[in-house]
Every structure is written in structure tokens, then in C-alpha cells.
Amino acid sequence: MSRIRPDLSDEPAVRLDGVSLTYERTGEVLSEIDLVLKQGSFTFLTGPSGAGKSSLLKLMYLAHAPTRGGIRLFGRQTYDLKRKQLAALRRRIGVVFQEFRLLDHLTAFENVALPLRVAGQKPDSYENEVIDLLRWVGLGERIDTPTPSLSGGEQQRVSIARALINKPELLIADEPTGNVDPEMGQKILRLFAELNKRVGTTILIATHDLDLIREFDAPVLRLSDGLLARDTALGAAT
Amino acid sequence: MSKRETPLLPVSDAREAALFFVVGALCFLAALAALTTRGTYKAAEAWGAQIEGDITVVMRDTDRRTAEQAAERVTALASVFEARVLSREEVEALLEPSLGPGGMPDGLPVPMLMVVQADTSVGDPSPSIEGVLDDLSIDGDVAGNAGYAENVRGALGVLRLVALSIVALLSATAVAVIAFATHAALLARRDIVDVLHLSGAEDRYIAGLFERRFWILALQAGLGGSVAALMVTALIVFTGSGSAGVEAQLLPRLSLDFWDIVILLVTPLMAGLAARFAARLTVLASLKDTL
Ligand SMILES: Nc1ncnc2c1ncn2[C@@H]1O[C@H](COP(=O)(O)OP(=O)(O)OP(=O)(O)O)[C@@H](O)[C@H]1O
Ligand SMILES: [Mg+2]
Numbered sequence: 001m002s003r004i005r006p007d008l009s010d011e012p013a014v015r016l017d018g019v020s021l022t023y024e025r026t027g028e029v030l031s032e033i034d035l036v037l038k039q040g041s042f043t044f045l046t047g048p049s050g051a052g053k054s055s056l057l058k059l060m061y062l063a064h065a066p067t068r069g070g071i072r073l074f075g076r077q078t079y080d081l082k083r084k085q086l087a088a089l090r091r092r093i094g095v096v097f098q099e100f101r102l103l104d105h106l107t108a109f110e111n112v113a114l115p116l117r118v119a120g121q122k123p124d125s126y127e128n129e130v131i132d133l134l135r136w137v138g139l140g141e142r143i144d145t146p147t148p149s150l151s152g153g154e155q156q157r158v159s160i161a162r163a164l165i166n167k168p169e170l171l172i173a174d175e176p177t178g179n180v181d182p183e184m185g186q187k188i189l190r191l192f193a194e195l196n197k198r199v200g201t202t203i204l205i206a207t208h209d210l211d212l213i214r215e216f217d218a219p220v221l222r223l224s225d226g227l228l229a230r231d232t233a234l235g236a237a238t
Numbered sequence: 239m240s241k242r243e244t245p246l247l248p249v250s251d252a253r254e255a256a257l258f259f260v261v262g263a264l265c266f267l268a269a270l271a272a273l274t275t276r277g278t279y280k281a282a283e284a285w286g287a288q289i290e291g292d293i294t295v296v297m298r299d300t301d302r303r304t305a306e307q308a309a310e311r312v313t314a315l316a317s318v319f320e321a322r323v324l325s326r327e328e329v330e331a332l333l334e335p336s337l338g339p340g341g342m343p344d345g346l347p348v349p350m351l352m353v354v355q356a357d358t359s360v361g362d363p364s365p366s367i368e369g370v371l372d373d374l375s376i377d378g379d380v381a382g383n384a385g386y387a388e389n390v391r392g393a394l395g396v397l398r399l400v401a402l403s404i405v406a407l408l409s410a411t412a413v414a415v416i417a418f419a420t421h422a423a424l425l426a427r428r429d430i431v432d433v434l435h436l437s438g439a440e441d442r443y444i445a446g447l448f449e450r451r452f453w454i455l456a457l458q459a460g461l462g463g464s465v466a467a468l469m470v471t472a473l474i475v476f477t478g479s480g481s482a483g484v485e486a487q488l489l490p491r492l493s494l495d496f497w498d499i500v501i502l503l504v505t506p507l508m509a510g511l512a513a514r515f516a517a518r519l520t521v522l523a524s525l526k527d528t529l
Contacts, residue, residue, distance in 0.1 A: 063529065087435075087438050090437070091438035095436060103430055107242070114434075114437050123241060127242070
């Protein structure tokens with residue numbers, strides 16, 4: 001896999017400097033956001049609906065360009081990336097989309113395998129890995145089911161498996177537990193915590209679920225009115 | 239177990255059926271244009287070469303003996319295949335349209351006519367023929383068809399240009415149609431393209447998906463068009479081969495030889511390549527503006 005220099009280990013995984021985002025129709029959603037996610041950190045992002053959580057995440061996984069300000073990923077400025085470098089950088093990031101964004105004409109297996117497939121790998125080389133991951137998220141019986149036939153919670157788990165299959169250095173999850181029962185929600189977050197501890201994956205989770213946040217000893221960022229604040233009332237202080 | 243590699247671009251039947259038809263029709267027209275042009279060209283070229291080699295010599299106030307003598311000496315020329323003096327009946331037959339049936343009045347002097355088949359590749363034998371006439375003190379005229387053949391050749395040049403323009407126009411149309419279709423498919427499949435991008439797919443990879451899709455579609459459609467052109471040509475060859483005479487000579491002479499088969503095979507290949515080219519350019523150009 002191609003890597004983008006510099007990749008100094010003390011560089012934060014994500015660094016936002018004075019980032020603002022203005023949508024044409026809606027106006028300014030984020031204003032002057034400064035944010036650092038250290039490598040190996042585990043962070044929650046919360047805030048009222050419409051506060052701009054998803055928008056902030058989109059900037060981080062390079063789905064949108066900010067209107068102003070700079071975004072550095074793994075120490076690399078992102079505004080001047082070449083097309084190939086952009087693709088290479090995206091392969092280091094796993095994303096769980098709020099609206100799943102599964103490909104309807106593919107099976108659960110094929111959706112999970114997508115990041116490997118677009119990187120040029122063949123099914124023989126990843127078959128076992130994909131099946132193991134699907135079993136782990138409780139979809140062992142649904143491996144070759146087309147995703148539109150899955151329930152909302154099942155689709156969410158497929159999208160989580162897809163975000164993890166590439167062993168990303170940075171995992172960005174937008175409401176990853178919004179459609180699963182509390183038990184499955186906890187199981188998923190425990191997996192994230194384990195990845196964070198064992199592999200050092202940097203994790204950022206946007207969620208409304210305050211109960212879930214309380215169970216984890218992690219910093220919580222609060223977004224409201226386009227501004228970011230560190231929330232000390234929730235979760236344990238760090 | 240299945241291969242678990244469903245194509246990443248879903249097949250969209252209605253739109254692709256229409257595109258299939260358009261590309262097939264374009265290939266049909268292109269193949270037919272190429273085939274008929276080639277047929278016409280072959281016919282006209284053979285005809286032109288033939289008339290170019292035909293020389294008519296009119297000899298006045300000469301008896302048949304002297305005329306036959308002249309014919310013998312003309313035949314001996316290097317650039318002449320054959321020279322022959324027409325019989326009185328043949329001359330009368332030639333003059334019939336202007337004199338009416340019943341032949342010539344007996345007392346009228348009939349000119350002697352000698353037809354010469356020249357080998358124009360060696361050179362124009364006209365001056366040598368005139369020399370022979372002078373030697374034998376014959377008052378005569380040598381009339382060749384060189385100027386006429388020149389006109390035929392000019393017309394052939396125009397024909398070739400027209401045919402090339404038609405094929406070029408059809409190719410450009412095919413490229414434009416595919417580019418348009420790629421653009422539409424890209425818009426309709428924006429969701430998929432976005433997910434592929436965010437999953438780390440390079441532009442080349444995404445372009446490759448569209449390229450492969452349209453390459454196969456155009457290849458199949460082009461083959462369909464070619465087969466249709468082949469069938470139409472075969473029909474013309476079969477029904478046309480019965481008629482003989484002047485019309486048959488002037489009609490495009492369609493026959494299927496090696497090069498015609500090459501045309502029929504190359505047409506779908508060209509369509510496929512044009513489709514790949516158009517799809518690639520369209521995808522890469524429109525992805526450039528996305529993040
Ligand atoms: N593509 C877009 N174009 C225009 N406006 C947008 C777009 N995406 C989001 N918005 C607007 O930006 C604001 C923030 O949306 P966003 O989805 O980031 O909120 P959120 O915090 O994720 O909300 P939720 O908790 O409901 O998911 C909303 O007012 C929304 O209408
Ligand atoms: Mg959201």
C-alpha cells in the first residue's frame with residue numbers, strides 16, 4: 001500500500017485548524033473549528049440533531065472540502081492532494097456512514113469486501129477474513145444475502161464490517177449504534193474500544209446515545225451552533 | 239460457492255437497450271457504407287481500366303485488305319493486346335440507331351473500323367498507331383478514351399472522400415452517443431461512485447468499470463450491426479447476381495471477399511474501442527471536479 005509522507009508518529013491523526021463549512025443552501029454549519037485527534041485516541045462527538053456532526057465527519061473522511069481552514073490527516077495537509085494520493089489516504093480511513101450507504105445490488109459479503117476489491121484484491125485472498133468479520137457482527141447466516149433484504153440493524157452491522165475490513169488507522173463512525181438494540185450497540189462499541197487498545201486505531205464516534213457514552217471512559221466533544229466544545233459533564237474527564 | 243464478484247455497476251436494462259440499438263444501427267450503417275463503397279469502387283475501377291484500354295480507329299477510303307494489314311501491324315505493337323477490323327455487319331449494327339434497320343444503302347462508302355485493346359500500363363499506343371496508318375497511307379483517326387477514364391478516376395476520388403466522411407461522421411456520432419450515455423450513467427450511479435471513492439477506489443478503477451461496461455455493450459451491438467449489414471449485402475448479392483447486361487455492370491458490384499469480411503469484423507471492434515475511449519474520457523473528466 002502506498003503511504004503518504006510525512007507520517008511522523010507524533011503527528012496527530014486528525015488536525016483541524018480554523019475549519020469552517022458553508023453549504024450553499026443552508027449557510028454556515030461549522031465555524032472556526034480547531035480540533036486535534038491524537039493517534040490512538042478514542043473520542044466521542046455529540047450534539048443536537050442538525051448541529052453539524054455528520055458534516056464535520058465528512059470533512060475528516062474527505063467527502064467534502066472545507067470552505068475555510070486546513071485539515072491535516074496523519075500529518076499531511078489535504079487541500080493539495082493529487083487524485084491518487086487522495087485514494088491512498090482514504091484507504092487508511094474506515095467510515096461508518098449514518099445512512100449506511102451500502103450498494104443495493106451486492107450481497108452482505110460483497111459490500112464488506114468492497115474496500116479490498118477496489119484495492120485490487122481477489123475474493124480468494126479475503127474470503128475467510130470477510131466471513132469471520134460478518135460472523136462476528138452476528139451475520140453469519142446472512143453472508144450471501146442481498147443487502148436490501150436485511151433489517152436496518154443488520155445493514156448497519158454490514159456497514160460497520162465494511163469500515164473495519166481494511167484495518168484502518170482511523171475509524172470514523174457516524175451514529176454506528178443508531179439502529180441496533182442496546183446489547184448489540186454495546187458489543188460494537190466494545191469492539192471499537194478493543195481495536196483502539198490493541199491495534200492503536202484512532203477512533204471518533206458521533207452519537208446521540210448518552211447512556212452508551214457514559215459507559216466508556218473517553219473524552220466527549222460537543223458540537224452546537226457550529227461551535228465545538230469539550231464536554232466535561234458527560235463521560236469521565238481525561 | 240459463487241464467485242462473489244457481482245459487477246459493481248448494476249445493469250440498467252431500459253437505458254442500455256436503447257443505447258445498444260443506437261450503436262448497433264450506427265455500426266450497421268458504417269459497415270454498409272464501407273461495403274457498398276468498396277463494391278462501387280471495384281466496379282468503377284475495372285470499368286475505367288477497361289474503357290481506358292479501348293481505342294477506336296476510323297479508316298476512310300480504304301479497302302478491307304489494307305485495313306487488315308494495318309490491324310496486323312498494330313497488333314504487333316508492344317502496348318497492344320489485340321487489334322481487329324470490324325466486319326460490315328458489325329459496323330451496320332453500330333450505326334443502326336442513327337440509320338434505322340435495313341442496313342446501309344449499298345453504294346454508300348462504309349468506313350473501316352478497327353478496335354484496339356491496348357495495354358495502358360505499357361504506354362499510350364496512339365502515336366504508334368498513327369504511324370502505322372501513315373506508313374500505309376491510310377486517312378484515319380485514332381480515338382482513345384483516356385480523357386473519359388480520367389473523369390471516372392476523378393469521380394472515384396470523390397466517392398472515396400464521401401465514403402470516408404460518412405464513416406468518420408458515424409464514428410464521431412458513436413463516440414458522442416457513448417459519452418452522453420456514460421455521463422447519464424455516471425449521474426444515475428453517483429451514489430455508487432461516491433461509495434467507491436470513499437472506499438479508496440482510484441479514478442482509473444472507476445473509469446475501468448464504465449469502460450468495460452461500454453466496451454462489451456458496443457462490441458455486442460456492433461457485432462449485431464455487422465451481422466445485419468452482412469445479411470443485407472448477401473441479399474443484394476443473391477438477388478442482383480441474376481441480372482446481367484449494362485445495369486449489372488454499373489451497379490455496385492457487391493461480393494464478399496476477404497477485405498469485406500475484415501470490414502465486418504473491424505466495425506464492432508472500432509465501436510468497442512470508441513466506446514472505451516468515450517467512457518474513459520467522460521468519467522475521468524467528471525471525476526476531476528469531485529473531491
Ligand atoms: N449536503 C448538504 N447541503 C446542504 N445542507 C446540508 C447538507 N448536509 C447537511 N446540511 C445541513 O447542515 C446542517 C447540519 O447537518 P448534519 O447532518 O451535519 O447534522 P448532524 O449533527 O449530523 O445531525 P443528526 O444528529 O440529525 O445526524 C443541517 O442543518 C443540514 O440541513
Ligand atoms: Mg448526522
